[in-house]
Amino acid sequence: MYERPEIHAMAGYVPGEQPKRNGTVKLNTNENPYRASEKAYDAIREICDSRNNASGLSRYPNPPAQPFREAAAEIYGVEPETVLCGNGSDDILTILTRTFVGSGELIRLPRPSYILYASLAEIQGARYEEILFDENWRLPPAFAEAKDGLKLVFLPNPNSPSGTVLSKGTILEIAERLPCPLIVDEAYADFSEFHCIDLVSQRENIIVTRTLSKAYALAGLRFGYLFAPPNLVEQMLKVKDSYNCDALSIAAATAAICDTEWQQENRRTILATRKRLTEGMRTLGFAVPDSQANFIWCVHPSLKTASHKPIYEYLKQNGYLVRYMNYGVSGDGLRISVGTDEQIDECLALIRQFVSTEISSGTSLT
Numbered sequence: 001m002y003e004r005p006e007i008h009a010m011a012g013y014v015p016g017e018q019p020k021r022n023g024t025v026k027l028n029t030n031e032n033p034y035r036a037s038e039k040a041y042d043a044i045r046e047i048c049d050s051r052n053n054a055s056g057l058s059r060y061p062n063p064p065a066q067p068f069r070e071a072a073a074e075i076y077g078v079e080p081e082t083v084l085c086g087n088g089s090d091d092i093l094t095i096l097t098r099t100f101v102g103s104g105e106l107i108r109l110p111r112p113s114y115i116l117y118a119s120l121a122e123i124q125g126a127r128y129e130e131i132l133f134d135e136n137w138r139l140p141p142a143f144a145e146a147k148d149g150l151k152l153v154f155l156p157n158p159n160s161p162s163g164t165v166l167s168k169g170t171i172l173e174i175a176e177r178l179p180c181p182l183i184v185d186e187a188y189a190d191f192s193e194f195h196c197i198d199l200v201s202q203r204e205n206i207i208v209t210r211t212l213s214k215a216y217a218l219a220g221l222r223f224g225y226l227f228a229p230p231n232l233v234e235q236m237l238k239v240k241d242s243y244n245c246d247a248l249s250i251a252a253a254t255a256a257i258c259d260t261e262w263q264q265e266n267r268r269t270i271l272a273t274r275k276r277l278t279e280g281m282r283t284l285g286f287a288v289p290d291s292q293a294n295f296i297w298c299v300h301p302s303l304k305t306a307s308h309k310p311i312y313e314y315l316k317q318n319g320y321l322v323r324y325m326n327y328g329v330s331g332d333g334l335r336i337s338v339g340t341d342e343q344i345d346e347c348l349a350l351i352r353q354f355v356s357t358e359i360s361s362g363t364s365l366t
């Protein structure tokens with residue numbers, strides 16, 4: 001065995017399923033169903049069409065992605081030195097782990113939440129502990145307690161798979177009690193009623209991460225970033241790959257984030273469809289917590305002992321891919337991304353069909 005024992009022992013993160021069948025509607029990884037801002041596509045085209053070698057692909061890109069840092073700083077009213085860019089926010093989460101956590105040290109995360117955090121701990125040779133959400137998707141005081149070796153705490157807000165949020169006041173309280181950085185993962189905050197970027201300047205241990213994958217419809221581009229106190233960004237710049245963002249992604253991401261009109265219009269559309277999807281699923285008897293993200297979490301109460309997997313399988317057979325999640329003791333359920341109105345209506349019709357034959361007839365789902 002040549003590999004490190006912790007790599008050998010780990011299962012490895014499994015990204016969301018990619019359909020083999022053409023025409024499958026993907027509602028399983030919270031991608032945006034709409035086309036990104038044309039300004040993002042134009043920015044890429046401009047680089048490709050440029051005959052000027054210095055602005056083409058033969059040169060290394062700007063190491064910290066300075067044009068994006070300046071644009072994000074302007075939009076959110078902060079200094080560029082507080083922004084760090086990465087190859088998707090997964091890269092940002094890797095940089096955070098490598099900067100703050102040594103082998104054998106401890107990472108804390110809520111459960112159920114984003115599965116990647118545990119994989120990052122394993123790769124780093126660190127330990128992790130999971131603090132369970134209660135039935136109202138709140139966290140117990142243990143989440144904020146200091147502990148020997150605790151070096152980093154992850155908190156997605158809105159959370160995945162629930163779409164629920166902790167209030168800003170709660171997040172501030174958690175950070176005040178923690179002896180280490182609190183990472184507020186705001187992958188979905190553009191769909192939420194509030195965000196925590198302004199808390200970064202209030203507390204030296206709050207870091208907010210963002211991505212263009214969801215709210216900007218650029219999952220294929222790979223661009224994420226964070227806001228942190230400048231002294232921490234300075235340290236993280238040493239850890240990241242020198243050119244972790246390429247020339248095309250820097251140009252497109254900068255154009256996309258500046259197109260606030262596109263983003264606001266897209267947000268309005270997604271929120272309206274989210275309402276339609278939530279109400280539709282509740283009408284079918286599912287318990288759905290109020291979501292502030294671009295997906296909803298659905299559990300059918302009359303399936304307590306059985307599994308939600310047959311619904312997932314039925315949908316898949318009919319060309320709709322949703323996310324089936326099984327968290328063991330915390331139970332299982334379906335996470336459905338907000339697609340277009342047409343996709344959501346069809347998906348709801350399929351679920352209605354399934355539920356009417358499988359549940360009202362009294363047969364249990366097995």
Ligand SMILES: *Cc1c(COP(=O)(O)O)cnc(C)c1O
Nearest residue numbers: 088089090114156187211213224
């Ligand atoms: C999707 C997601 C990310 C990662 O997004 P990237 O595509 O890597 O930018 C990070 N955190 C959460 C909670 C997510 O759901």
